[in-house]
Amino acid sequence: MRASLASSIAVTCAAVLALPVSLTVPAAASAPPAAALALPPAPELPGSTQSLPLEPLGAANRALGGAAGSGEQGLGRRNVRPFSLVGVVWNDPKAPLHGTVQVRTRAVGGGAWSEWQDVETHNEEHGADPGTAEGSARALRGSTAPLWVGDSDGVEIRVRGEERLPAGLRLELVDPGEAPAAEPERTAPERTVPEGAGPQTRSAMAPATLAGMSDAEVEASAVNARLAPYGATWIPALSKEETEREVRNVPQSQAVLAAPAAAAAKPYIGPQPKIITRKGWGADESIREKGFVYTKTIKAAFVHHSATGNNYTCKQAPSVLRSIYRYHVKSSGWRDFGYNFAVDKCGNIYEGRAGGVAKPVMGAHTLGFNTNSMGIAVLGTFSKSTPPAAVVTAVARLTAWKLGLHGVNPKGTSYLVSGGGNLFKKGTTVRFNSIAGHRDGFATECPGGRLYSKLGTARTSSAKFQGRP
Known part of the structure; x- marks a missing residue:
């Protein structure tokens, strides 16, 4: 979409998981030192x-x-x-x-x-x-x-x-305000971040890369810094071979996922998809709460529809996201955008709640089952409208990668403990499909009957993307 980033950006999807995962991460946790942030304040985003x-x-x-x-x-x-x-x-x-x-x-x-x-x-x-x-x-x-x-x-x-x-x-x-201005075409250097580099090493690129970024924008970008440069508007796709090779190269002592040796040798992980970052869809980082909240792992993905209607074009999708984000935070009082990811009707994948696309960020998507899960919102309403094939494919690709990072079979099942809701009392252990619909955890129409009926196809396709038999 905006700036063209070479997929040779030397960063690994699994290496991101080597970053510390604590329940709360201070605002400056993965950002460059304060000296590197001594920049003019970024202009306030409209909206x-x-x-x-x-x-x-x-x-x-x-x-x-x-x-x-x-x-x-x-x-x-x-x-x-x-x-x-x-x-x-x-x-x-x-x-x-x-x-x-x-x-x-x-x-x-x-x-x-x-x-x-x-x-x-x-x-x-x-x-x-x-x-x-x-x-x-x-x-x-x-x-x-x-x-x-x-x-x-x-x-x-x-x-x-x-x-x-x-x-x-x-x-x-x-x-939602105007969309952010498109960046000029540019190519990233072969090794923007040396393999195994920590935050201090990454800060060497800060003066040129971070110009015009606010502290909050740097914070949101830093947690993806091993996947794309600071301030990137999208994270590039990798082939399945590239994704698996990078995962195998991460020492077990550094990985959050303590996968068995056999899994490390033959990981079932789908190719990393292209993901439009919060910077790419124009998120105003100043309105969310500072810092991030993480859960321990990801065992299941809950699929939703946003119920915002289908009267938008894919070019308008970033505006829809900015509107939902502002409604979640300013109107509903949430700490950030509720879902971990969003998918538009053309199959574009977007970073949702801030905290790092490869990390187990705690969302606010499925009341009672936000712990150890992720939420994917398909922009639209699918009670009577059938989701385009591109939507189902995007959900399959995203889950094949993200669930794969956590060793989860998309065609399998997982157990989650209820935090309280109208279907399951607090403390109840519930078995879910690894790719579940919102209605599986709460009595609701979400994600709409037409989208819900496509989840079986998404599970099968996701497992194939992972290379499972």
Whole structure:
């Protein structure tokens, strides 16, 4: 996509796993020394959120005696600043919204209003596990799923409750801002980072490479520094042979994965796919919490759909990601983007939550089962729409690599312990397919019936990419 990076960037996918994995990593853990960061502050990335309190709507509320929080709330047609994604939030994250949320919007400059569109209201199945620091943060709010509506400057909304509506309903209108400017074509040197080099060695390249990057951007880039240079907009693909060779070259004493000797000699790992980094899709690193949170390993991958609708082009996918990210952090109160990875309808793979694509980053995707798992969100809604073949292939390639780094057979099963949810009580040990759907761990429609039905194909293809018989 943007800058052309030679796949000869001398960095190994398994070597990344040699970086320390503690439950919390300080902001400067893998970054160059402070002296290397003495740079002008990076310009603030664009993007904004309008938060509008909802009001009681007419007869429906009066028929119920005008009780606060009951009946129907919303906003009549109004002009607003440009936005592209909508959602509704409320005060108590534990309070469900039983009812319907519908919006219609006016396209920028056109004056044409859309038809009423449904917003997915059942969103409590996404989020951090109960009892974790993120899952009990004061900033948390209840929220619907976000809905991508495209460039708009007018909005109307109605929320109809089947019972008492939660308090503090607000309409969130998210503007993703302009996409980051494309970088000029460039080629990386043969050995940007010497094999086995640590953070101090990597810092030698800092002055030229880190110009214009903020501390938070350096932090997010540093954890991928063995896969691509600091500030890279994408991580290059490797062939299966290159990936396996690099894994075999990592000493067992340095690897997080203590794979048996036989597995090291013949690792079942799929080829490293091309992954667009957070820098590549324009993540504003200043809005997330500092540092990263890790789990011990990755035993399973949960597949989701974002429920944001399918009315986007693949060129718009970075804007969709920036909008979801801002909605997760600024509107819902999460520490970062919820999913570990995202896949668009064209099969492009994106880095999600910060912390390193090859590392076991704790996400907020499958409430109750975020520990020792990863979350992949396919951008779109697949309850009635069939996902393109490119989506299924991308999920297979990504899981073949990432699960392979952790010794997991995509056609096998794994055991996870529930952190609490509506299907399994806290402490329950549950057996999952290694590639599972969100609905396997929580009573939800996610990832949509049409995408869920494709997971068997993804498992088979993923195992083939790993070279399994």
